Amino acid sequence: MKSWLKWMPLVLTLLSGTASAATEIGVITLVEGSARLLRGASWFKVVAGTRVEESDILEVPERANAQLEFAAGHIADLVGSGQVYIVADPSKTVPGVLQMPTGWLKVVAAPRGLRVRTYPFDLVLTDGVLVVHTNGPAVEFFVESGSARLIELTPRGLDGAVRDLMAGQYGSKSATGPLVIAAGAPKLFADALPRHFVDALPTLATTLKTKPTLVNEGEITYAEAEPWLAGRDRAVFERRFTGRLRDPVFRSAVLPAVARYPAWDRLLNPQKYAPKDALTTAPAK
Amino acid sequence: MKLIWKFNLVLLGIFALGFVVAGYISYRSLQSNAREEILQNARLMMEAASSSRNYTITQVKPLLETQMKYHFLPQTVPAYAATEQFNELRKKHPDYTYKEATLNPTNPRNRVADWEGDVVNIFRNTSTTSEVIGERDTPAGRALYLSRPIQVKSKSCLDCHSTAEAAPKTMIELYGAANGFGWKMDEVIGAQIVSVPMNVPIERANKTFTTFMGSLAAVFLAIFVLLNVMLYTMVIRRVTRLAGIANNVSLGNMDAGEFKTNSKDEIGILTESMGRMKASLLQAMKMLEG
Numbered sequence: 158m159k160s161w162l163k164w165m166p167l168v169l170t171l172l173s174g175t176a177s178a179a180t181e182i183g184v185i186t187l188v189e190g191s192a193r194l195l196r197g198a199s200w201f202k203v204v205a206g207t208r209v210e211e212s213d214i215l216e217v218p219e220r221a222n223a224q225l226e227f228a229a230g231h232i233a234d235l236v237g238s239g240q241v242y243i244v245a246d247p248s249k250t251v252p253g254v255l256q257m258p259t260g261w262l263k264v265v266a267a268p269r270g271l272r273v274r275t276y277p278f279d280l281v282l283t284d285g286v287l288v289v290h291t292n293g294p295a296v297e298f299f300v301e302s303g304s305a306r307l308i309e310l311t312p313r314g315l316d317g318a319v320r321d322l323m324a325g326q327y328g329s330k331s332a333t334g335p336l337v338i339a340a341g342a343p344k345l346f347a348d349a350l351p352r353h354f355v356d357a358l359p360t361l362a363t364t365l366k367t368k369p370t371l372v373n374e375g376e377i378t379y380a381e382a383e384p385w386l387a388g389r390d391r392a393v394f395e396r397r398f399t400g401r402l403r404d405p406v407f408r409s410a411v412l413p414a415v416a417r418y419p420a421w422d423r424l425l426n427p428q429k430y431a432p433k434d435a436l437t438t439a440p441a442k
Numbered sequence: 443m444k445l446i447w448k449f450n451l452v453l454l455g456i457f458a459l460g461f462v463v464a465g466y467i468s469y470r471s472l473q474s475n476a477r478e479e480i481l482q483n484a485r486l487m488m489e490a491a492s493s494s495r496n497y498t499i500t501q502v503k504p505l506l507e508t509q510m511k512y513h514f515l516p517q518t519v520p521a522y523a524a525t526e527q528f529n530e531l532r533k534k535h536p537d538y539t540y541k542e543a544t545l546n547p548t549n550p551r552n553r554v555a556d557w558e559g560d561v562v563n564i565f566r567n568t569s570t571t572s573e574v575i576g577e578r579d580t581p582a583g584r585a586l587y588l589s590r591p592i593q594v595k596s597k598s599c600l601d602c603h604s605t606a607e608a609a610p611k612t613m614i615e616l617y618g619a620a621n622g623f624g625w626k627m628d629e630v631i632g633a634q635i636v637s638v639p640m641n642v643p644i645e646r647a648n649k650t651f652t653t654f655m656g657s658l659a660a661v662f663l664a665i666f667v668l669l670n671v672m673l674y675t676m677v678i679r680r681v682t683r684l685a686g687i688a689n690n691v692s693l694g695n696m697d698a699g700e701f702k703t704n705s706k707d708e709i710g711i712l713t714e715s716m717g718r719m720k721a722s723l724l725q726a727m728k729m730l731e732g
Contacts (some may be wrong), residue, residue, distance in 0.1 A: 187536035286508075301511055325511070325611070339612030363705040 179398045181208040182243070183227035183243065186361035190221025190237070198382075198401050201371040203381055205361075208368060212397075214242045215284075217260065222351065226362040229253055230267030234358050235260055236351040239291075242273065244390070258384060262289045263354045266303070274389070277330050279308040279316075285324065288354055290346075297329035309336070372424055376401060379410035395420050446670065446678050453669060457662045465655050472654075476647035477586070480640055481575065484588035487528075487636045492542055492676035494527045495520035514612035521552065521592075524634075537582045542592060544632030548603070548613075548622025558635060565591035566630045574633075592632040594625050603631075648670075680709045684716060691720055719723040 185207045187190070193201040193215040201207075203215070203310070209225055217223050217237035224234040225241075231253060235241050239260010245253060256274040264271055266282040273280045273289055275296045275319050280287060285303010289296065305322040320338070322328070327346065330336040347355075379399065385394040395418055401407040402421060415422045503518040516522040521542040552570035554562055561574050574589045576719035594600070602609050604618035616704050684698075690698030701717030703710040 299511075301508065342512055344615065347612075350512060355512050357508050 181210055183209040183214070183225050183231075184231075184362050184365060185209060185223055185282060186226045186365055187222070187234075187359075189223075189226035190218065191222040192217045192237075196371075198377050198398050200374040201260065201378065202374050204369050204376055206367055206369045207367040207371065209243065210244060211243055214240055216240045222353075224358065224361070226360060227253065229265075231267060231271050232265040232358050232360065233264045233271075234354070236262075236354070242385075242390075257289060257291050258388065259291055259293065261351050261354065262291075263287070263301075263351075263358060264289070265358055278310055278336070280322075281306045288350065290349075295330065295333040297327070299327045300324050307336075321364060349370070363399065376404065376407075379407050380434075392420075399424070444678075444680075446673060449673055450666075450670065452489045453666060457666065461655075461658060461662060464658055465651075468654050469651050472647040472651050473644070476640075476643040479643045480586045480638055481588065484575075484586060484636045484638045487540065487638065488539065488588055488590060490678060491524040491528060491634060491636065498523035510610065510612065512612070514610060514616045515615075516549075522549070525552075537585075538643075539585075539635075539637040541635050542632055543635050546591065546624065546631065548617050550621065552632070554632070558633065559637065561587075561589050562591075562630065562633045564619055565589075565633055577640070578637075580637070580639075583671050584639075584644070585637045586640050587635055587637045589635040591630045592634060594627055597627070600625060600627070620649060626673040676707075677709065680705075680713070684709070684713060688716060691723070696720070696724060 163337045185194075185203055185315065186205060187207050188203055193216050194201045194203050194207065194209070195216065198210075209215070209227075215223060215225065215235060215341045217235055217239055221237045222234065224232065226232050228438060232239065233255060235257075237260055241260070241262060242256040242258075242378055243254075244256050248430055253270070254272045254274060255262070258276065262273065264273060264282060264287050266285055266287070270281060270283040273282070273287065275289065275291050276294045279387060280289065282300075282305045285305065286301035287298060287303075287305060288301060289298045291435060300322050302324045304324065307309045307320040307322055308321075309317040315353065321339070325341060326338055327336045327340070328336060329352040341438065381402075382394065382398050382401070385391075386398070388394075399421065402411065402424060408425065411418070411421060412425065415425055459516055498518065498520045502523070506515050506518050509515055510518060517526075521544075525540060525542060528538070530561065532538060542552050542556070543554040543562060544552045545559065545562055547553050557578065561576075564574055565571055572590065577584060577586050579585075600608075602613055603622055603625040606614060606623055607717060609619075609623070611693075680703075684701070687699040687701060701713045704714040705713070
């Protein structure tokens with residue numbers, strides 16, 4: 158066995174960045190169909206009453222729906238297929254942040270504000286209601302009430318130009334086209350809305366006193382992790398999913414593309430990064 | 443002319459007068475009651491429509507505010523709600539109609555017809571007029587209409603009816619930007635008009651009238667016949683017999699008959715008197731011969 162392999166479990170454990178016990182920042186108050194939560198690198202089945210922590214990723218499949226209510230007062234309703242990543246604790250950071258790669262999301266933001274990250278831009282909503290529909294780089298949104306700011310992202314992913322948005326404004330950006338802002342949601346958008354999005358979102362957190370036990374549904378696969386590893390927070394997810402390299406199936410799936418993940422490359426192919434002196438001065442037998 | 447004919451002529455005259463007077467009074471009364479019944483129906487329909495409007499404004503519209511941001515829902519419009527509710531009623535009662543006739547409506551179906559425009563202008567020209575009632579002919583027959591003004595009293599009305607630019611985009615998408623704008627506060631922009639058919643209550647009144655007059659005529663006829671029978675048996679026949687005997691006695695025929703009666707009424711007294719007169723005459727004639 159290669160000498161470095163026996164150290165890998167320890168290294169992986171140290172590098173996996175397993176968080177200390179995180180505080181609960183919200184609760185899932187409504188689930189229709191099925192939904193699951195990625196905490197760390199593990200999937201858990203979601204039911205009404207499931208508590209949510211920072212860095213959790215909520216996923217709902219096609220025709221399913223889940224609603225989160227945060228202690229900070231925000232409400233987020235996700236309709237699938239879609240995912241939302243709670244980037245930072247909406248209770249502590251002003252504003253809280255949700256990252257949404259795909260799906261339909263309706264958010265009701267408390268006065269402290271909420272930031273929704275999409276592929277081409279971020280939307281910051283203060284004390285209002287916003288509906289967002291994303292499909293990778295294509296995004297459309299509607300400011301149902303309140304006011305919002307649209308922050309365009311530079312090619313390096315940093316905050317760029319800022320636009321103020323008013324209630325009733327609709328915006329859309331296709332994968333390759335420019336951002337277009339208009340007054341009023343077009344009929345196509347309105348017709349495509351999940352049916353319950355046309356009504357106010359209910360608040361149900363006070364009715365869910367019991368905390369259900371999380372049921373583990375397995376570890377994340379490379380195919381599921383790959384979009385996050387290629388996204389805005391790739392370094393964060395590299396650290397987060399490092400522990401999965403223990404899984405031979407995951408590791409073998411990573412290997413062909415390991416060059417994209419420098420940290421993993423160092424772990425899996427340490428010989429590539431060993432000093433050249435060590436190689437050239439090995440004693441002859 | 444015989445006594446009985448004179449009597450019948452007078453009786454017929456009195457009956458005819460009474461018949462006409464009773465008929466006139468009862469007809470007027472029945473028609474008035476029928477009209478009042480129709481008016482009550484119309485007022486009830488109008489109040490139902492107004493209640494529907496208020497329910498829509500106070501309870502339905504607030505619940506649908508979020509939905510209205512995405513789709514214009516005519517169910518939030520009080521005029522639409524009242525009209526549609528009435529249309530449900532018309533499925534079973536097609537002769538009743540309700541319309542919020544408007545000079546410049548958003549929905550073209552509410553535009554005034556000619557006569558409706560006249561009604562609306564009455565309200566526009568006389569601010570003190572709160573109700574206009576009238577009758578008109580319809581394909582289904584005579585109808586009574588009750589109308590009340592529709593006046594812009596709330597600024598929320600102007601959210602959709604001031605200018606096209608201020609109106610909800612979803613509303614413009616549905617109805618266009620050409621109609622239903624330019625309304626002003628306190629302006630009378632139309633009228634609620636309820637039409638109720640008059641034929642059923644009127645027919646009922648007519649039927650009642652016919653029944654009443656028929657009954658009255660039957661009663662009059664029965665009285666007429668009975669009186670004739672009584673007159674004949676109690677008076678005419680007895681007087682005729684008396685007259686016949688008296689006539690014969692006057693011509694010297696003392697054996698024509700006897701003035702006999704068991705009755706103590708006036709004819710009986712006359713009969714007894716004539717009997718005593720005949721007896722006196724006979725005795726006088728015997729004394730002369732004697």
